[in-house]
Amino acid sequence: MRDFSQNIDWLSINTATIRKQHGQEVALNTLLDQCAAAGIRAVSPWRDQVAAIGLQATAAQLRAHGMSLSGYCRGGFYPAADKVGLQAALDDNRRAIDEAKTLNSACLVMVVGALPGALEGKPHYKDIGRARQEVVDGLAASLEYAREVGMPLAIEPLHPMQAADRACINTLEHALDICDALDPEATGALGVALDVYHVWWDPKLAQQIARAGAKRLLAYHVCDWLTPTADLLQDRGMMGEGVIELKKIRQWVEAAGFAGYSEVEIFSQRNWWQRSGDDTLQACKQAHQAVV
Amino acid sequence: MRDFSQNIDWLSINTATIRKQHGQEVALNTLLDQCAAAGIRAVSPWRDQVAAIGLQATAAQLRAHGMSLSGYCRGGFYPAADKVGLQAALDDNRRAIDEAKTLNSACLVMVVGALPGALEGKPHYKDIGRARQEVVDGLAASLEYAREVGMPLAIEPLHPMQAADRACINTLEHALDICDALDPEATGALGVALDVYHVWWDPKLAQQIARAGAKRLLAYHVCDWLTPTADLLQDRGMMGEGVIELKKIRQWVEAAGFAGYSEVEIFSQRNWWQRSGDDTLQACKQAHQAVV
Numbered sequence: 001m002r003d004f005s006q007n008i009d010w011l012s013i014n015t016a017t018i019r020k021q022h023g024q025e026v027a028l029n030t031l032l033d034q035c036a037a038a039g040i041r042a043v044s045p046w047r048d049q050v051a052a053i054g055l056q057a058t059a060a061q062l063r064a065h066g067m068s069l070s071g072y073c074r075g076g077f078y079p080a081a082d083k084v085g086l087q088a089a090l091d092d093n094r095r096a097i098d099e100a101k102t103l104n105s106a107c108l109v110m111v112v113g114a115l116p117g118a119l120e121g122k123p124h125y126k127d128i129g130r131a132r133q134e135v136v137d138g139l140a141a142s143l144e145y146a147r148e149v150g151m152p153l154a155i156e157p158l159h160p161m162q163a164a165d166r167a168c169i170n171t172l173e174h175a176l177d178i179c180d181a182l183d184p185e186a187t188g189a190l191g192v193a194l195d196v197y198h199v200w201w202d203p204k205l206a207q208q209i210a211r212a213g214a215k216r217l218l219a220y221h222v223c224d225w226l227t228p229t230a231d232l233l234q235d236r237g238m239m240g241e242g243v244i245e246l247k248k249i250r251q252w253v254e255a256a257g258f259a260g261y262s263e264v265e266i267f268s269q270r271n272w273w274q275r276s277g278d279d280t281l282q283a284c285k286q287a288h289q290a291v292v
Numbered sequence: 293m294r295d296f297s298q299n300i301d302w303l304s305i306n307t308a309t310i311r312k313q314h315g316q317e318v319a320l321n322t323l324l325d326q327c328a329a330a331g332i333r334a335v336s337p338w339r340d341q342v343a344a345i346g347l348q349a350t351a352a353q354l355r356a357h358g359m360s361l362s363g364y365c366r367g368g369f370y371p372a373a374d375k376v377g378l379q380a381a382l383d384d385n386r387r388a389i390d391e392a393k394t395l396n397s398a399c400l401v402m403v404v405g406a407l408p409g410a411l412e413g414k415p416h417y418k419d420i421g422r423a424r425q426e427v428v429d430g431l432a433a434s435l436e437y438a439r440e441v442g443m444p445l446a447i448e449p450l451h452p453m454q455a456a457d458r459a460c461i462n463t464l465e466h467a468l469d470i471c472d473a474l475d476p477e478a479t480g481a482l483g484v485a486l487d488v489y490h491v492w493w494d495p496k497l498a499q500q501i502a503r504a505g506a507k508r509l510l511a512y513h514v515c516d517w518l519t520p521t522a523d524l525l526q527d528r529g530m531m532g533e534g535v536i537e538l539k540k541i542r543q544w545v546e547a548a549g550f551a552g553y554s555e556v557e558i559f560s561q562r563n564w565w566q567r568s569g570d571d572t573l574q575a576c577k578q579a580h581q582a583v584v
Contacts, residue, residue, distance in 0.1 A: 115535055118519040126535045132495065161453040163493035164519050164535045174495045201455035203424065203466045227410040227456050232521055243407055243418045243456045 001247075001254050004262070004292055011288045012042035012070035014221065014265035015049055018280050020273035029053050029061060031277065036065040038281040042261050044071040044109070044219075047096060059102055069105035070261035071154060071193060071219045072096070076167070077113035078138030079131040081124035085116065086134065093142045097151045106260065107154040107218040108146070109193045110139070111167050118165040131168045139190075140182050147189050154193035154218035155179065161232050172199055172208040179216055186215040194253065195221035195265065197236055200244040206252050214257025222246060222292055223266045234269040239287040246292050262292050293539075293546050296554070296584055303580045304334035304362035306513065306557035307341055310572050312565035320345050321353060323569065328357040330573040334553045336363040336401070336511075339388060351394055361397035362553035363446065363485060363511045364388070368459070369405035370430030371423040373416035377408065378426065385434045389443045398552065399446040399510040400438070401485045402431070403459050410457040423460045431482075432474055439481050446485035446510035447471065453524050464491055464500040471508055478507040486545065487513035487557065489528055492536040498544050506549025514538060514584055515558045526561040531579040538584050554584050 004010060015031050028049040035043055043062075050058045062069070075096040080086045100108040112135040115123040125131075139153065146153050157175045158167035169175050175192045183190040192212060199205055209217070224242030229235050239246055250262070264284045266272055272280050296302060307323050320341040327335055335354075342350045354361070367388040372378045392400040404427040407415040417423075431445065438445050449467045450459035461467050467484045475482040484504060491497055501509070516534030521527050531538055542554070556576045558564055564572050 115519075118535060121519055123519060123535050126537050128493070128535075128537070159453065160451065160493040161521070161524070164517055164521075168493075170493055171495070201420070201452040201460075201462055203463070225456055227407070227413055227415060229453070229456075229524055232453070232524065243410060243415050243420075245418050245420070 001251050002259070005289050008039060008285050008288055009041070010261050011040060011285065012044060012261035012263040013040050013281065013284060014044040014073065014263050015046060016073070017264050017266045017272065017284065018277040019046070019049065021275065021277045023274050026277065027053055028058065032061050032065060032067065034277045034281060036067065038278070038285065040281070041066070042068040042070045044069060044073055044263050044265070046073045047099065050099065050103070055099055055102055062103065069103050070263045071107050071109045072100040072103060072105035074109045074111045075142065075153065076110040079113045079116045079134040079168070081116045086138070089138060090141050093138070094145055097142065097146050097149060101149050101151050105151070107152040107191070107193070109219060110153050110155045111158065112139070112155060112169050114166055114168040115164055123164070128163070128168050135168060136178055136181070139178065143182055143190055152188060152218050153190050155191070156193040156195060157198055159198040171202060171204070172212065173204055176208060176212055176216060186213070188215050191216035191218040193219035193221060196244050196246065196249055197221070197223050197225060200225060200249065205249070209252045209256050212256055217253060217256060217258040219263060220250070220253055220258060220260060221263045221265045223264065230270065234267040236266045236268055238266060238272065238283050239264070240291040250292065262288065264288070293543050297581050300331060300577050300580055301333065302553050303332060303577065304336060304553035304555040305332050305573065305576060306336040306365065306555050307338060308365070309556050309558045309564065309576065310569040311338070311341065313567065313569045315566050318569065320350060324353050324357060324359065326569045326573060328359065330570070330577065332573070333358070334360040334362045336361060336365055336555050336557070338365045339391065342391065342395070347391055347394055354395065361395050362555045363399050363401045364392040364395060364397040366401045366403045367434065367445070368403040371405045371408045371426040371460070373408045378430070381430060382433050385430070386437055389434065389438050389441060393441050393443050397443070399444040399483070399485070401511060402445050402447045403450065404431070404447065404461050406454070406458055406460040407456055415456070420455070420460050427460060428470055428473070431470065435474055435482055444480060444510050445482050447483070448485040448487060449490055451490040463494060463496070464504065465496055468500060468504055468508060478505070480507050483508035483510035485511035485513060488536050488538065488541050489513070489515050489517060492517060492541065497541070501544045501548050504548055509545060509548060509550040511555060512545055512550060512552060513555045513557045515556065522562065526559040528558045528560055530558060530564065530575050531556070532583040542584065554580065556580070
């Protein structure tokens with residue numbers, strides 16, 4: 001396993017981690033400057049943040065800072081109430097792939113979606129099997145275009161507590177089954193973004209990480225699971241604050257051949273988003289060296 | 293599939309569903325009288341509720357009402373910080389088995405426990421593999437005694453969002469793997485309590501229900517998953533209020549041979565626990581006949 005204790009060479013910051021500072025939204029150009037000042041050499045920004053300051057401006061700023069993208073957040077959200085919605089999702093994913101390519105991202109992270117309307121509290125249907133089929137069909141269509149332009153798609157299995165509203169792919173095993181169906185040769189065009197927050201509980205985690213291998217492990221996200229957890233979405237902990245066995249999981253991931261960034265992605269309404277960006281970045285760096 | 297639309301013969305009430313009324317705790321003897329008045333013929337009470345009014349008094353009241361127990365809540369919580377704690381858990385489970393026997397329960401529901409201390413926000417260790425081994429060892433010991441007295445143990449896989457603090461068995465597949473290891477003959481002494489709230493999201497649910505079969509399906513719990521869900525523990529919905537495909541899952545369960553009660557177990561701090569017991573019981577009866 002790589003030694004992370006001496007430097008932050010393999011630390012990436014998902015910009016959601018510092019998108020709120022002192023409780024206020026901060027623009028991406030400021031976040032990127034803060035990351036650069038902290039010596040961070042890779043980030044993973046969100047589409048809405050990029051749109052707010054402009055795609056070309058983002059690309060130029062990343063070049064100026066010599067910063068890589070460990071991933072781009074995010075494509076997906078395929079299931080829809082009707083054909084018009086399904087087509088709109090395909091079109092939007094095509095744009096996301098183009099943006100990821102412009103930003104030279106390592107991959108496009110796919111949060112695949114679930115019951116359409118559920119995120120707004122009004123699910124159009126309850127058939128999760130239908131949602132899963134719409135996801136597979138959507139991924140197949142996006143993959144075709146992603147292969148053309150050379151942008152790997154990384155399916156992110158989300159925690160089962162988000163199965164209704166955000167992603168109906170909820171285990172690494174299920175994500176890999178879909179990868180095997182759509183990309184049986186394991187070309188590197190389709191794989192997974194493994195976020196410890198979503199998968200740490202899984203009794204088959206070690207087995208499925210080994211199954212995934214280097215060709216499928218496209219991104220690795222860290223944070224921690226707090227006890228108690230106050231909110232299903234925005235109460236993640238800094239690495240070391242919770243119960244996830246971070247070194248054990250990274251050992252499995254690296255044994256399977258992953259050698260990329262360890263990307264910190266923390267949504268924390270009650271704690272980290274109330275602090276300064278500098279405080280949070282310092283904590284990320286320390287935790288990365290000590291406990292990841 | 294059985295027709296539930298004409299009566300409530302197969303409706304059971306987990307007493308947690310009405311344990312709070314107008315926001316206040318209500319004693320079990322009152323709850324049992326309310327259930328009897330509502331024509332309910334089976335319940336599943338909790339140990340603390342029974343202890344508060346006395347085991348023999350509970351048994352007598354159940355006999356007077358001619359009420360069955362679809363289950364008894366609950367054994368488990370095996371993992372502990374040290375040997376003294378592990379032994380205390382075994383002793384306590386032995387008492388739970390005796391109580392379940394005295395109450396003539398169909399099974400003892402096992403919420404197996406997870407990282408010791410996590411429920412109090414102070415996990416003694418983070419090794420979920422160790423917790424899982426302590427669970428298997430504990431279940432093996434309890435099973436020996438449960439076989440002697442003839443009380444089936446029903447492992448309840450809990451939702452993965454409760455893996456840290458309440459139960460480190462989080463999928464039906466994992467629960468059945470343990471059943472197969474400890475009771476390879478499928479004698480009926482060890483099985484599962486299947487609660488739709490915990491397992492509805494699982495892409496392998498249909499497959500694993502078929503695997504379980506009648507010998508392992510010892511209890512069936514219903515409620516619903518709300519969108520949004522405001523709390524990890526106490527924000528369950530009444531059947532029909534959420535996104536769980538109740539009829540589809542019951543079809544799978546009955547096709548596998550289950551022919552027992554459909555037990556309503558709802559923890560609802562913001563809604564059902566703020567109502568009267570009669571209101572909640574009426575809603576359970578209507579939902580049972582209409583959507584379960």
